[in-house]
Amino acid sequence: MSTDNLISMEQTRSVDPPRADYATNGKIFPNSNNNNTNHMDAAEQIELQDVVGVPSNGNNKHSNDNGRARSSSVNGNSGAEGSPGASGAGSRIAITDISTTPPRTASTRNSSERSLPLRSYSKWSPTEQGATLVWRDLCVYTTGEPNGASGGGSLHKMKRIINNSTGAVQPGNLMALMGSSGSGKTTLMSTLAFRQPAGTIVQGDILINGRRIGPFMHRISGYVYQDDLFIDTLTVLEHMTFMAHLRLDRRVSRRERKEIINDLLERTGLLSVAHTRIGSGDDKKMLSGGERKRLAFAVELLNDPVILFCDEPTTGLDSFSAQQLVQTLYDLAKKGTTILCTIHQPSSQLFDMFNNVLLLADGRVAFTGSPQNALNFFAENGYHCPEAYNPADFLIGVLATDPGYEQASQRSAQHLCDMFAVSGAAKQRDMLVNLEIHMAQTGDYPFDVEVDTFRSAAWYKKFHMIWYRASLSLMRDPTVQRMRFFQKMAMAVIIGACFAGTITVSQLGVQAVQGALFVMISENTYHPMYSVLNVFPQGFPLFLRETRSGMYSTAQYYVANILAMLPGMIIEPLLFVIICYWITGLRATFFAFSITAISIVLVMNVATACGCFFSTAFNSVPLAMAYLVPVDYIFMITSGIFIKISTLPMAFYWTQFLSWMLYANEAMTIAQWSGVQNITCFEESENLPCFHTGQDVLDKYSFNESNLYRNLLAIVAIYFGFHILGYYCLWRRAKKI
Structure with a gap:
């Protein structure tokens, strides 16, 4: 299909979405076979709702057939694998179960019944009414192309991760997404949350309360990742405050924000560690x-x-902590939150706390319904769970691929998927999905209105919070600040002591002055440049996660982090020059000292900018360092101390224009020798070339006094050039992943 037919997800908001669409990085390839659903009168709606809410034992063929018939009247389609519509952020419909209802037991953990109000479809307001999330005929493909391009839209060259998945999660339900490793659990959940990585192609429908949804999903949902990414030097309260400023509506007052934070810390049991660093x-x-x-x-x-996605929330936790965490999820679900989480090998106690499970096998749905009905379904197909055996381990084990028996295991899993596709549970699920799509037609309240009601933080507020967080992190990291500061001061003393007493207005003094200037430039070039190579790679995962959530932009993040480093990039070289300059005994004039100090400050900043560029241009620090080393040698050779610039070969003549070491060396040399009229020549050097004035020294290195301020401006230009390249590389990397 040609990409000319792309239609933005935000632009395709028809109340009856197409049966199967492609979505490539937020774009939809509409299917031409779209059928408008037929409207039902109020009596038929009530009758259909009553049918969905009636418990059945999975063997009541008459009930399932009736439900299927009504489903066909809603969507105009029928068949074993009916097409569910996606609904979500606003549902409060009193439906007991989307699969066959298990027998009543003393435990209420697996009961899907909720005392939730019947949803009103006169308007679409998920934040007030809850969310029914539905997906229909969902296929997810991955491709090696960074932007999801696939050779003109051909899908046969890509790997299919999710294969025609259909499901629904209602408000008040805690659903476990389970399957063996590689079954597609995380891919399915990230796709439903609209957080799939670049290069992913999505085909099918994802809806909230029967309506198509796009980036607005980020606003009404939360996504808890498997790996916890924090800035470790912040306290719990500081982290929550930072997130509150970026996530909450800008109209929330300071007092309300504090109340929200304190309430969440108390609910999650973190109030006692609010001032503890993470x-x-x-x-x-x-x-x-x-x-x-x-x-x-x-x-x-x-x-x-109203919707919470959790990617293996119990990973890495002990049994007690995992139990507490799932209990928290269960309590949230009881209050009407729609929760979908992947979970790996839960204990029998944890498994019992989920209302519904969705089992995946090689990207296909093997079952969706209550945990007890899952065991019943497997038993009906010849897989009986042994006594005193963990049901979760049993279900996953049946669907897993055994080493050495791959083909047999895959055939067994595919057989279960085929049997579920024609089961009563699948038909009842499809009926619920069709009901969601049909009932959404009765309202005309677009989600644009809901989007417009939210006001995110102003750009300057976001920028300030990112800068403040980065500044706190730098100040509290002893390896970045304290050790580097003391190392810089120690080097200033050592360099000054080495050159003390050698700086004189003589032939030997010329060499000593030029050597001292070069060492000062080198000390403020190499160490700062290599010390920042890990700054952006280290924070890239957190940056990527937060930008995908819409918290801030790449430009805000990059500039804020650069400004957070700026005070140290000014104070450190200034103190270095103050110590080193006077110990070495360089020219004692305000002009010479000022030019030297300004040059060293600019050198340290442009070296840092170069390091930032290389750190964003490559995926790893070793790779960035491997390419940076030869660049360093080129800049050092063209600094003017080793070779006369006018004698550079034509092939390398252009490199001098990028060498900030050359510009700084020329500016500092001019400051030291400009106006010097009498340089002593020793008697023993009468037959050797002798510098008589400062101009002779400048001519020796092909330096020109008129280039003084041009050199300083050139360093500033290189500084901004490196940062522009660094920002571009960071933006491009974030876009690719």
Whole structure:
């Protein structure tokens, strides 16, 4: 299909979405076979709702057939694998179960019944009414192309991760997304949350309360990732405050913001550690693994999401912490939140806390319904769970691929998927999906109105918060600030001591002055340049996660981090020059000292800018360092101390225009020798060339006094050039992933 037919997801908001669409990085390839659903009168709507809400034992063929018939009247389609529509951010419909209802037991954990109000479709307001998330005929493909291009839209060359998946999660339900490794759990959930990586092609429908949804999903949902990413030097309260400023509506007052933060810290049990640093501190006190996971949940609950996605939330936690975490999820679900989470090998107690499960096998749905009905379905197909055996382990084990028996295992799993596709549970699921799509037609309240009601933080507020966080992190990291500061001061003393007493207005003094200037330039070039190579790679995962959530832009992040480093890039070289300059005994004039200080400050900043560029241009620090080393040699050779610039070969003559070391060396040399009229010549050097004036020294290195301020401006231009390239590389990397 030609890309000329691309239609933006935001532009295709018809109440009856197409049966199967492609979506490539937020764009849709509409299917030409779109059928408008038929409207039903009020009596038929009530009858259909009653049918969905009637419990059945999975063997009531008459009930399922009736439901299927009504489903056909809604969508105009029928068949074993009916097309569910996606609904979500606004549902409060009293439907007991999307699959066959299990027998009543003393436990209420697996009961899907909720005392939720019947949803009103007169308007679409998910933040007030809850969310029913539905996906229909969903296929997800991955491609090696960075932007998802696939050779003109051909799908046969790509790997299919999700294969015609259909499902629904209602408000008040806690659904577990389970399957063996590689079954597509995380891919399915990230796709439903509209957080799939670049290069992913999505085909099918994802809807909230029967309506198509796009980037607005980020606003009404929370996504808890498997790995917790924080800035370890911040405290819990500081992290929550930062996130609150970027996630909450700008009209929320300071008092309300504090109340929200305190309430979440209390609900998640983090109030007692509010002033504890997340990862490390001087007192060595830090958050435990369970506390870090709860902090991740607290952040996602800031905007009171109606849908919560959790990617293996219990990974890395002990049994007690995992139990507490799932209990928190269960309590949230009871209050009407729609929760979908992938989970890997839960204990039997944890498994019992989920209302519904969705089992995946090689990207296909093997079952969706209550945990007890899952066991019943497997038993009906010849797979009986042994006594005193963990049901979750049993279900995953049946669907897993056994080493050495790959083909047999895959055939067994595909057989279960085929049997589920024609089961009563699948038909009842399809009926719910069609009901969601049909009932959404009764309202004309577009989600644009809901989007317009939210006001994110102003750009300058976002910029200030990013800068403040980066500044706190730098000040509290002893390896970045304290050690580097003391190392810089120590080097200033050592360099000054080495050249002390050698700086004189003589032939030997010329060499000593030029040597001291070069060492000062080198010290403020190489160490700062290599010390920042890990700054952006280290923070890239967190940056990528936060920008994908729409918290801030790449430009805000890059500029804020550069400005956070700027005070250190000014104070350190100034102190270095003050110490080193007077110990070495360089020219004692205000002009010479000022030019030297300005040059060294600019050198340190442009070297840092070069390091930032290389750190964003390559995926790893070793690779960036491998390419940076030869560049350093070129700049050092063309600094003017080793070779006369006018004698450079034509092939390398252009490199001098990029060498800030040359510009700084020329400016500082001019400051030291400009106006010097009498340089002493020794008697023993009568037959050797002798510098009589400062102009002779400048001529020796092909330096010109008229280039003084041009050199300083050239360093500034190189500084901004490196940062522009660094920003572009960071933006491009974020776009590719």
